[in-house]
Amino acid sequence: MMSQRRGIHLDQSELLCSKGCGFYGNTAWQGLCSKCWREENQREKQKQIQEDWALAERLQREEEEAYASRHQRAQSQPTITPFSKFEERKTKEKSSKVNTVTKFFTPSTKTPPKKDATNVEVQSSSSPSSSTSRHSSLDSDHATREFIDFLRPLKPGKEIFKQCRAFTEGMVYKRDMSADELSECVQDFYQNLSERLHSQFKGSTDHVESIMDEVEKYMMTHLYKEVFCPETTDDEKKDLTIQKRIRALHWVTIEMLCVPVDEEIPEVSDSVVKAITDVIEMDSKRVPKEKLACITRCSKHIFNAIKVSKKEAASADDFLPTLIYIVLKANPPRLQSNIQYITRFCNPSRLMTGEDGYYFTNLCCAVAFIEKLDGQSLNLSSEEFELYMSGQVSPQWPQATGAFSCSSSSTALSQVHKRLDLLTGLGERQERVMEKARKLESDLIDWTDEVEQKVQSVLESFPAENQSPTAGTASGTASAAASAIDSDNVENELLPPPLQPQVFAG
């Protein structure tokens, strides 16, 4: 009917937005203009979002209160809690050098949503969080919201959320437990919950798995800081050991490992660079499943490199050496910590039978191989191996290449090409490092500003103490020193009276 009226004169009022805002309305938007329609439509959504935020904020508050109360127990001066917390974080991070650098590489620590930024400005003096903890708590909030959104349509959603939250909060108090005990706790929780989802809520296998993925994401986002590379383990020491080891093996070539990829093919060298990037990226993820996804992506790039080079699907015989090569090239940060963390806190079914689990297992194999590797495993004599390890001789220009049984034709020219490719790869990596360094720099500037602001606000809120002479000496001017001497205090009274100059006549 409406369509037949096209071209017929319509009363102007029929065309206008029924809200009377003066714009034209549209039947598709129930007679409203786009602006009013959006407002109307968004109101419902907005309400929902605000409710979620309220919940997330409450959770956050609870968490911070729990945190603060733990600190009050440790530190007897509650008034300086914000700073002591700050200090503690700093020293904790200083104690693990690897930590500090890589933490800033986490892409998620960048650009907090506007909402929170304004919040912090308004109540900067009351907000106790440092910039790092603010970012991480934002991540946690975000994870909480996503978890709630995911659970909302599920019948047992509320129940699942309550259990997960209670468990996660409880874990915070178990930080003195050994890593194995923590792992045991989390794994028991996963198992009990998935059993209940199967039996009580009659979920299908796939459905339960997808719920468990979200559970893991929510819980591990919250627990990451507490349970990744915990101080109760020697994970960090192992990280440094393997890192040094890989650096010492810089001379290992594709030929020695019998890696079936030809990096002279552009697509292959491209896949190699991508694989390296992916395995490095693993460290920036918080959730075990997301770390696994990095390894899987890395593996797929490796398969592509093999497939393009060999023109056939990669078998394990091809895959493992190539993965070892990639790990040697990448020297991924905190490799052992990441492996341990995944082993301890990932959903077990994913590790046991899943595809991700297969690639992860191969990564574990690669690391074990690198740790144990000797001359024999590279088709070298032990003398050669020692020479290369000591850095006295470099195998770049092979004298007699009989040992490289798998190398096709390793002429000097192809070596040069390989070096060049490697250099371009390295150049790209350096660029990425620079990019991240710049980010780090801007983060640091933000951080200093924030500290300055806080110091200022504390100085303002405690003006009386600032007047004390010891606090004032920072300026160290002569007049300040003079006034200190002149001021009457006990010490001055103990001084002998000033000497009077005596004049002798004659």
Next chain:
Amino acid sequence: MAAGGTGGNSGKTYSFKVVLLGEGCVGKTSLVLRYCENKFNDKHITTLQASFLTKKLNITGKRVNLAIWDTAGQERFHALGPIYYRDSNGAILVYDVTDEDSFQKVKNWVKELRKMLGNEICLCIVGNKIDLDKDRHVSVEEAESYAESVGAKHYHTSAKLNKGIEELFLDLCKRMMEMAQAEERLKGNGASQSASSRRGVQIVDDEPQATPAGGCCSSG
């Protein structure tokens, strides 16, 4: 698992991990590609990789998800075996019937597996390449009696001719199911759940899915 206990056996999905072990070039990759993709020496590549393949089966009304893990067979990777076969429900130990040495390697694997995993793993010893019977260097009797002596089952296959492969995997799955059910009964009797059993076989109650939402077959 504890809650599911010994309840009705219909509507369960078993997830099994099976590792392929054996010397290089005996035909491990060929066997699994034949089984999962029905391909042999096929240059027309459809899968990106042949190192991790899955197969879904339905055995007497029960669903089985089989994950087959290829392992690197080079000698220098031998020491990594335990990392690969940890938590596996079955192992397929492959030798080449024309290669005496490869059979010796299988014996080494058997010793190692029994030492590390005891009887918690189903062992299959597979003599592959029976199409080359005229060059056979491992006698049928010797292989079969050896298998029996170590509690393993022996199979003869040819990836080239697609012989004996379906039977091998089907039989293995049945044995792994039996083992899983025995373990389940044990748990139903109130045996304590150790960490190892938790990370062991996975059996889950499962409602028949109304929606046959794709996602079958290999996820590679």
